[in-house]
Amino acid sequence: MTVLNAIRDGFTGYMEIGRDGSSSRRDRARYVRNIFSLTAGLLPIIYALGFVIYDFQGLWPASLAMLLLCYQLANPYVVQRSFTLGNLLGPANACAAFLLLTWLLGRDSGLYVVIVIAPLIVLLVAGSEHKPLIIGVFAMSSASLVIGVNAFEEPAKFIKIDNALLALLRTSMILVSMAFITGTGFVLLRKADTAEDALEVEHARSEALLYNLLPEDIAARLKVEPDQTIADSLPQVAILFADIVDFTPRAATLPPEEVVGFLNKIFRAFDELAEKHGLEKIKTIGDAYMVAAGMPNPCGDPVHRVAKMALDMQRTVEAMAPEFPEGLQVRIGLHAGPAVAGVIGNRKLFYDVWGETVNTASRMESHGEPGRIQVTTAAKEELDADYEFEPRGTVEVKGIGAVETWWLAGAKV
Structure with a gap:
């Protein structure tokens, strides 16, 4: 041996x-x-x-x-x-x-x-x-x-x-x-x-990463023609913005790991709701969460989809609130109308949407109140047959002017 x-x-x-x-x-x-x-x-x-x-x-x-x-x-x-x-x-x-x-x-x-x-x-x-x-x-x-x-x-x-x-x-x-x-x-x-x-x-x-960054149809178009400019005119989309109330002062008192864990827990729950309702997650900006319906492909009921998402987000946040000592609330705003969407960048591709509809939806959130869903008259008219509303009145919105708004209270029984 x-x-x-x-x-x-x-x-x-x-x-x-x-x-x-x-x-x-x-x-x-x-x-x-x-x-x-x-x-x-x-x-x-x-x-x-x-x-x-x-x-x-x-x-x-x-x-x-x-x-x-x-x-x-x-x-x-x-x-x-x-x-x-x-x-x-x-x-x-x-x-x-x-x-x-x-x-x-x-x-x-x-x-x-x-x-x-x-x-x-x-x-x-x-x-x-x-x-x-x-x-x-x-x-x-x-x-x-x-x-x-x-x-x-x-x-x-x-x-x-x-x-x-x-x-x-x-x-x-x-x-x-x-x-x-x-x-x-x-x-x-x-x-x-x-x-x-x-x-x-x-x-x-790479495929999984690409489809995480971009909608499936957009990713498929880029794979066929990598150098093409993706720019679509969308006749009717519904945009939802949600923002965590008092996140900035809360984050200032927490270590980085807890800040990230806090946002990750909430936004993961929102991601599941977006998938459930067939919405396109556009992006997160700090503690703000943005989703859209009717893009990249048009759909027949974009406003109804975001309304269901908004109400589910409220219920989810209420259920999660006891887990946080200081409680948990979100402001939600939504609006519907035409927009332009496309892909920007060449290294870190990003699918985004622009237009007055987006700006108004963002203002509905920022001018809203904790725990409530603020919508425009255009969105209310689309939802009137199926949902209950409470009038808020006219709100002076920066860059837009006086806007009549409503609180989305829930689905009609």
Whole structure:
């Protein structure tokens, strides 16, 4: 077991030569290079043993070629010192060994099959960005192949060789080449699978983020035409603004974590209501919450939708109020009318809505009262058949003037 453990530890250590974890791509290339170097270095030893058994007299010239190939075992250390030199010496050494072995064993030994895959190995290990290196190795391997195949048709006279040995050599060369190509394909496929899996995860994450930032239809339009300007004229939308009463003085007395937790708890509840009623959450501004109905696509009952949302928000806040020592109240305002909506920005995309309808809805909230829902006459007229109202009278609204407003009391029984 001690010997086996030593062999295993030596193999593991050899595979880790040059790998530092700085880049998965580089570590993969270095791991593959180490596998090829180990295989190319150990394989000649097997052939040398074969010559000992088959023809001891021919061992010395064969051993010279084997020693050349055994250099491959040291190649990972050379590459650590000089990337270009190491990746040139490895193929150069292989070409020299190929020429020597072809001179000894002849063209029919099939050794040329191995030299064919040398450029592929360097391409895999060095990477496509090292074009001069790849071209140089390809030219060197091609020249060695042409010389070896055409200059050494017959084996050397002093080598004992017959058809059975040639057939064995050809078969072994094909098997070795198949192993190299299969191993290369396996590594590349595993790498591609890993990359595709990572891309799918990132794509799903990006999709989820995009659809969290933008309405689904708007996101789909941007995906089809990323550079298009999204700007829509909306004939009838309903806008709701809600604001937490006395949030600013309360936030001044709380640590940051509690401020964020406080808003997050309330706004998460509002998000669920917006989804329930099919409304589009536009944004939060500090402690203000804004939703709209009838955008990005028109709908038949936008004002009814925001009215239901407003009443549900009141009930939700009342239910949550006991959880907070200082109580909890919101002011809500809503208005309906035409507006313009679109996407702005190029890094942090933002879907927003503009127009007098938005400004008036915002004023309905800011000029309202805690715990109440203030609406304009335009919104009341849309809701009159289904909801109860209390008249508030005329309110002087900054930037707009005198506006007749109403309190939304609830749905008619």
